[in-house]
Amino acid sequence: MKKLLKSELFKAFILSIVIFAVLMIGTATSFINSYWQGVLILCGINIILAVSLNLAAGYLGQLTLGHAGFMSVGAYTSALISIYLNLPFIVSLLIGAVAAGIIGLVIGIPVLRLKGDYLCIITLAFNEIIRVIMNNLEITNGAKGLIGIPMNTNLVYVFIAMIITIFVVYSIVKSRHGRAIISIREDETASELSGIDVGYYKVFAFAVSAIFAGLAGGLYAHYYTVILPKGFDFNKSVEILVMVVLGGMGNLKGSIIAAIVLTVIPELLISFSQYRMLLYAIVLIAAMILKGTGKGEQIMERLSFFKKKDEVKPE
Amino acid sequence: MINFINQVINGLSTGSMYALVAIGYTMVYGIAKMINFAHGDIIMAGAYFALIAMGIVGPIPAILFSIVATAALGVLTEKVAYKPLRGKGSLEVLITAIGVSYLLENAFLLIFGSAARTFPQIMPKGTINLGGISIKYITIITLVVTAVCTAILLFFINKTKLGKAMRAVSEDQGAAQLMGINVDTTVSLTFAIGSGLGAIAGVIYGCAYSLITPYIGLMLGIKAFIAAVLGGIGSVPGAMVGGLMLGVAESLTIAYISSDFSDAVVFGILILVLLVKPAGLFGKNVREKV
Numbered sequence: 001m002k003k004l005l006k007s008e009l010f011k012a013f014i015l016s017i018v019i020f021a022v023l024m025i026g027t028a029t030s031f032i033n034s035y036w037q038g039v040l041i042l043c044g045i046n047i048i049l050a051v052s053l054n055l056a057a058g059y060l061g062q063l064t065l066g067h068a069g070f071m072s073v074g075a076y077t078s079a080l081i082s083i084y085l086n087l088p089f090i091v092s093l094l095i096g097a098v099a100a101g102i103i104g105l106v107i108g109i110p111v112l113r114l115k116g117d118y119l120c121i122i123t124l125a126f127n128e129i130i131r132v133i134m135n136n137l138e139i140t141n142g143a144k145g146l147i148g149i150p151m152n153t154n155l156v157y158v159f160i161a162m163i164i165t166i167f168v169v170y171s172i173v174k175s176r177h178g179r180a181i182i183s184i185r186e187d188e189t190a191s192e193l194s195g196i197d198v199g200y201y202k203v204f205a206f207a208v209s210a211i212f213a214g215l216a217g218g219l220y221a222h223y224y225t226v227i228l229p230k231g232f233d234f235n236k237s238v239e240i241l242v243m244v245v246l247g248g249m250g251n252l253k254g255s256i257i258a259a260i261v262l263t264v265i266p267e268l269l270i271s272f273s274q275y276r277m278l279l280y281a282i283v284l285i286a287a288m289i290l291k292g293t294g295k296g297e298q299i300m301e302r303l304s305f306f307k308k309k310d311e312v313k314p315e
Numbered sequence: 316m317i318n319f320i321n322q323v324i325n326g327l328s329t330g331s332m333y334a335l336v337a338i339g340y341t342m343v344y345g346i347a348k349m350i351n352f353a354h355g356d357i358i359m360a361g362a363y364f365a366l367i368a369m370g371i372v373g374p375i376p377a378i379l380f381s382i383v384a385t386a387a388l389g390v391l392t393e394k395v396a397y398k399p400l401r402g403k404g405s406l407e408v409l410i411t412a413i414g415v416s417y418l419l420e421n422a423f424l425l426i427f428g429s430a431a432r433t434f435p436q437i438m439p440k441g442t443i444n445l446g447g448i449s450i451k452y453i454t455i456i457t458l459v460v461t462a463v464c465t466a467i468l469l470f471f472i473n474k475t476k477l478g479k480a481m482r483a484v485s486e487d488q489g490a491a492q493l494m495g496i497n498v499d500t501t502v503s504l505t506f507a508i509g510s511g512l513g514a515i516a517g518v519i520y521g522c523a524y525s526l527i528t529p530y531i532g533l534m535l536g537i538k539a540f541i542a543a544v545l546g547g548i549g550s551v552p553g554a555m556v557g558g559l560m561l562g563v564a565e566s567l568t569i570a571y572i573s574s575d576f577s578d579a580v581v582f583g584i585l586i587l588v589l590l591v592k593p594a595g596l597f598g599k600n601v602r603e604k605v
Contacts (some may be wrong), residue, residue, distance in 0.1 A: 116405045116406065120409055281414045284413060291403075
C-alpha cells in the first residue's frame with residue numbers, strides 16, 4: 001500500500017514537472033500567448049479554490065458557502081501588505097493565507113457545531129458580513145475597490161501554489177487525519193465513539209481549507225491588480241461549489257478537472273457567457289439527481305478514465 | 316420619540332413582508348424537512364407574473380393569476396428537482412435547492428433582462444397622520460394582508476382535514492402514509508401554499524419598492540429564512556413574529572446606525588440565534604437520537 005502511494009505521488013510529480021516544462025517552453029516561445037496565459041493563471045487559481053473547498057465540503061462533508069469570504073480576506077490582506085509595506089510577494093501571499101486561516105479558525109470554532117442547512121446559511125452569513133466590512137472600511141477603499149496592487153502573479157507562482165495545495169490536501173486526505181475526516185463525513189456519532197476528536201478535525205479541515213482559499217485570493221488580487229468586495233460575494237462561493245460538485249464531492253482529481261473545464265469553457269464560448277450561470281444551475285441539479293443512480297455512476301466512471309491521464313494538468 | 320415610532324412602523328411593514336416569505340420557508344421545512352433555498356426566487360417570479368398580468372388585466376385578477384402561476388411554479392420545482400431526492404441526504408437536497416435558486420434567477424434574467432422594471436402602483440398613495448406619526452396606506456394594507464393570510468393559514472392547518480394531513484406528515488411521514496395519507500399530494504400542497512403566499516409577498520415587494528429585478532429574490536429569501544430561524548423554523552406563528560422583529564431591527568439600524576450595515580446586523584442576528592438558541596423563539600427543542 002505504501003509503495004502504491006509513493007508511486008502515485010511519484011507519477012504525479014513527474015507529470016507536474018513535464019507540464020511545467022511544457023508551459024515554460026510554451027510561454028518562452030510565445031506559443032502560449034498572453035491571453036491564454038491569463039486563462040491558465042485563472043485555471044490554477046480556481047483549482048486551488050476547488051481543491052481546498054473539497055477538503056471541507058467533500059471530505060469532511062460540511063457544506064460551507066463562505067469560501068469566497070476567506071478568499072477575499074486573503075486577497076485584501078496580501079494586497080494591502082504589498083501596497084503599504086513593500087514586502088516580497090511571497091511574504092504577502094503567506095500572510096494573506098495565514099490571515100484567512102485565522103479568520104477560518106475564529107469562524108469555524110463556534111460555527112462548526114451546527115450541521116447541514118444551518119451551517120450552510122451561517123457560513124453564507126459570514127461571507128456577507130466580510131463583504132459588508134470590506135465595503136465600508138476606509139483602508140479597503142470600500143465599494144470602489146482596492147486599486148494599484150502590483151501585478152506580481154505569474155504562471156510560475158500560480159503553478160507552484162497549485163502543486164503545493166494539491167500535495168498538502170492529498171497528503172492530509174491519505175493520512176490518518178484524512179481517514180478521521182472522512183469517517184466524520186460517513187458517521188459523526190460512530191467516529192466520535194471510536195475516539196476521533198470530531199470538533200478538532202472539523203475545525204482543522206475548515207481552517208486548512210480557509211488558508212488555501214486565502215492563498216488563492218492573494219494570487220487573484222496580484223493578477224487582476226484591482227479587487228472589489230462584490231467580486232467575493234455569494235455567487236463566487238457558489239461558483240466554487242459547482243466545481244466541487246461537478247468533479248465529485250471527495251474527489252481531488254475531479255475537482256481539478258472540473259475547475260479547468262469550468263474556467264476554459266466560458267472563455268471558449270464568450271457569446272455563451274450569459275448562459276453560464278444557467279449552466280451552473282443545471283449542473284448542480286443534474287449532478288444531485290443523477291448521483292446514486294446507475295447513469296450518474298457511468299458518466300463518472302467515464303470521466304475518471306480521463307482523469308487518470310490528466311492528473312494535475314492545468315490546461 | 317415620534318421618529319422612533321415611525322421607524323418601528325416602517326420596520327413592521329417590511330417585517331410583515333418577510334413574515335409572509337418566512338411562512339413559506341417554515342411550512343416547507345415542517346413537511347419536507349428541507350430548506351427551500353429557492354423560495355426567495357419563487358417570490359421574485361411571483362412579482363414578475365403579477366407585473367406581466369397587470370399589463371393585460373386589472374390588478375385583482377392579475378394578483379390572482381400571479382398566485383396561481385407562482386403556486387404552479389413552486390409545485391413544478393418540487394416535482395422536478397426535490398421529489399427525486401426524497402430520502403437522500405440533506406447535503407444533496409441543499410445543493411439542489413441552491414441549483415434551483417440559480418436556475419430561476421438566471422432564467423428570469425434571460426427572459427426579462429437585468430434592467431429593473433417599474434411595478435405599477437396599485438395601492439393608494441398617501442398617509443394617515445396620527446398625532447405626528449404618519450403611517451403610509453401601503454403599510455396598513457401590508458399589515459392587514461399579512462395578518463389575514465396568517466389567520467387563514469392557521470385555520471387551515473389546525474381545523475381542516477388537509478391541514479391535519481399536513482401536520483401528520485410533518486410529525487411522521489412513514490406513519491402518515493400508513494394511515495392512508497397521500498404524502499406526495501400533501502408535500503405538493505405545502506409547496507403550492509408556500510409559493511402562493513410568496514406571490515402575495517412579491518406583489519407587496521413590488522408596491523413597496525416600485526422596482527423589481529431578477530436579483531431581488533436572493534436577499535429577500537435569505538432574510539426571510541433568518542426570520543424563520545429566529546421564530547423557530549417549523550412554527551407558523553414563529554415565522555410571523557420573527558419576520559416582524561427582523562424588519563424592525565433592520566429599520567432601526569438604517570435609521571440610527573447606517574444603511575450600509577443593515578445587512579450585517581441582520582446576519583449578526585442569525586449568527587447569534589444559531590449559536591445561542593438554535594431552536595429559535597417558538598421552536599421545539601429536538602434531542603438528537605443515535
